[in-house]
Amino acid sequence: MRKAATKSIKLVLITSVLASCAPQKDQQYNEDKQRIFMRADSTAAYTEVTDNYSQGHSGGGMGSALLWFMAFRHLGGGFGYANNSLHPQSVAGTNAAKAAAYQAQRGGFGRSAASTTRSSYGS
Amino acid sequence: MQIKKLRIDPQWQSRLESIGYGYHTMDGIPYWIDDYYYEIRNRDADLIYNATNELWQMCLDAVEYIIKNKRYQHFHIPPFMVPHIERTWNDDEPSIYGRFDFAYDSVHGKLKMLEFNADTPTSLFETSIVQWYWKNHYFPQLTDQFNGVHEQLIKSWTELKPYLKGDILHFSCAKETLEDLTNVEYLRDTALQAGIKTKLIYIDDIGWTGNSFVDIEGEPILSIFKLYPWEWMTREEFAVHIINDPNQAQWIEPSWKMLLSNKAILPILWELFPNHPHLLAAYVNEPAHLKHFVKKPILSREGANIEMYYDKQMIYHTEGEYGEEGYIYQELANLHHEDTGFSIIGSWIIGQEACGISFRESDMPITTDQSRFIPHIIRH
Numbered sequence A: 001m002r003k004a005a006t007k008s009i010k011l012v013l014i015t016s017v018l019a020s021c022a023p024q025k026d027q028q029y030n031e032d033k034q035r036i037f038m039r040a041d042s043t044a045a046y047t048e049v050t051d052n053y054s055q056g057h058s059g060g061g062m063g064s065a066l067l068w069f070m071a072f073r074h075l076g077g078g079f080g081y082a083n084n085s086l087h088p089q090s091v092a093g094t095n096a097a098k099a100a101a102y103q104a105q106r107g108g109f110g111r112s113a114a115s116t117t118r119s120s121y122g123s
Numbered sequence B: 001m002q003i004k005k006l007r008i009d010p011q012w013q014s015r016l017e018s019i020g021y022g023y024h025t026m027d028g029i030p031y032w033i034d035d036y037y038y039e040i041r042n043r044d045a046d047l048i049y050n051a052t053n054e055l056w057q058m059c060l061d062a063v064e065y066i067i068k069n070k071r072y073q074h075f076h077i078p079p080f081m082v083p084h085i086e087r088t089w090n091d092d093e094p095s096i097y098g099r100f101d102f103a104y105d106s107v108h109g110k111l112k113m114l115e116f117n118a119d120t121p122t123s124l125f126e127t128s129i130v131q132w133y134w135k136n137h138y139f140p141q142l143t144d145q146f147n148g149v150h151e152q153l154i155k156s157w158t159e160l161k162p163y164l165k166g167d168i169l170h171f172s173c174a175k176e177t178l179e180d181l182t183n184v185e186y187l188r189d190t191a192l193q194a195g196i197k198t199k200l201i202y203i204d205d206i207g208w209t210g211n212s213f214v215d216i217e218g219e220p221i222l223s224i225f226k227l228y229p230w231e232w233m234t235r236e237e238f239a240v241h242i243i244n245d246p247n248q249a250q251w252i253e254p255s256w257k258m259l260l261s262n263k264a265i266l267p268i269l270w271e272l273f274p275n276h277p278h279l280l281a282a283y284v285n286e287p288a289h290l291k292h293f294v295k296k297p298i299l300s301r302e303g304a305n306i307e308m309y310y311d312k313q314m315i316y317h318t319e320g321e322y323g324e325e326g327y328i329y330q331e332l333a334n335l336h337h338e339d340t341g342f343s344i345i346g347s348w349i350i351g352q353e354a355c356g357i358s359f360r361e362s363d364m365p366i367t368t369d370q371s372r373f374i375p376h377i378i379r380h
Helices: A013-021 A061-071 A096-101 B012-017 B042-069 B079-090 B124-138 B149-163 B178-193 B239-244 B255-259 B265-272
Strands: B002-005 B036-040 B097-105 B110-117 B168-173 B197-200 B223-227 B250-252 B293-297 B307-310 B313-317 B327-331 B336-338 B341-350 B353-362 B372-374 B376-379
Touching (some): A013 B178, B012 B124, B036 B372, B042 B079, B042 B097, B042 B341, B042 B353, B079 B239, B097 B336, B110 B265, B124 B149, B124 B178, B124 B341, B124 B353, B149 B178, B149 B353, B168 B178, B178 B223, B265 B327
Parallel strands (some): B036 B376, B223 B250
Antiparallel strands (some): B097 B110, B097 B341, B293 B307, B293 B327, B307 B313, B336 B341, B341 B353, B353 B372
C-alpha cells in the first residue's frame, strides 16, 4: 500500500521556475534586484526582463506564484510563452518552424472555458 | 476519523507560496485550511485504499460492458465520438489518473462512492505536495499520511513512457487559470522526472494544419495530456479533427474516460454490481421507492446544479449552468459532519493503484468549488 513515511519530494520544473522568478539574496544586483533574462527559443538572444519581474514584489511569497504564472503568459501570434516585453529577436531566433506555425489554424479549442468565469475547469 | 485543531502558523500563506502554491485563498476566503486537519486511523486508510482499487476495476469492467453492448444512450456523447472512444479503449490508450469522491461513515465503516472524477480531476498538487509539506511542518515525527501520489505519478509515467507516441508529451490547459496551470505543471514536473520530454501549450493555442495538430512552434502533437473536459472539446470547432487526425494523436486522459467522468456511469455500475457495499443506488429515472436522494446532472462539475431531496422534499440545491444533457438520481449518502462542516474524501487512483487522499469540506452537504481543502495525518 502506498502510504509513505519516508517520502523525499523533488520538484524539478516548479522549483526551477520559481527560482528563476524570485530574487535571490546571493545574486544581488542593483539594489538587491536579481537580473532576469528570457528567451522563447534556444537559438534566440536573451532579453533582460528584470523590471517586469520585480514590480511590487520583494521575492518569495505570492510574488513567486504570480511570477510563475506570468512566466507562461501567452505572447500571441505563435511566439510562445514569455513575458510580453520580450524583444522579438528573443522569440523567433532562427527557428524556421515558427514561421510555418503561423499557417496553422488556431483557437479551435478553448471557447467553452472563455464563456465561464470559474477558477478551474477541472472537477 | 475526526477534526483536530492547531495553533495557526502566522506565516502559513508565505510558507505555502514558497513551494509554488498560489491559490490557497479565493476571493478573500481561505480554500486551504492550515489550522485544523483530519486525523485518521490506519484502518481507515486501508479501507479507502482497498475500496478505491476495487472500484477502479469495477469501472474498467463497466467501460467494457458499455462498449460491448453499445449502452451509450444515456451518456449524451456526440455520436461521432463513439468510434474514437471504442478505438482508444481497444488500443489500451493510457490513463494516468482519476479521483473517486467518497462519503465516509467512519463509525460504521461505510464508504460510499459519490462519483468518479475520471477526466479532469484537480487538487492534485495540494494533495501530493502541499499537504505533505504541511504534515512535515506541524508533525515532523510519529505521524504518517496516506499520500504516495508523487512517487506513484513518477512510477506511472515511467511505465507509460514506452507507449507514448512521438518524442514529446505536450501538456495543456486553459489560459488564465492559476489552479489548472499549477496542476498541469506539477504533472509535467513528474513526467520530466520519469525521463519524458515535455512541452506546455495552452488549449486555445493548439493549431490544426489540415493534417496534424501542432504546437505553438509548429511541431506535430502526437501525444498530449489535457486538463480540459472532453465534453467541451467535443463541441468545439476542432472536435472533428480529433476523429480525422491522421496521426491519431494520443490524448490523455483518453476519450474512453468520457464514459467514467459522466454520471450516467453511476446507474450502470449499480446495474452491474447491485447492492455493492461501496456503491449508492443510482437510476436514470426518478425511482418511486427512494425517499431521500440527490438529483445530479450527468455532466455537472464542482457540485453545480445539484438538488438534494429528503422525504421527497428538496432541502438543498446549487446553481449552475448544467442539466441540459439530463440527470441521474442517486441515493442520499450520509456525509461525515463536524463542527467545521460536511466533508467528503477524494481518493486518487494513479496508474493502476490507489495512492492518496484529500478531504474537502463545505458548510452544506454539497461539495462545490467553494469547498475547503483539509489536510490529514495518520496517527500511529
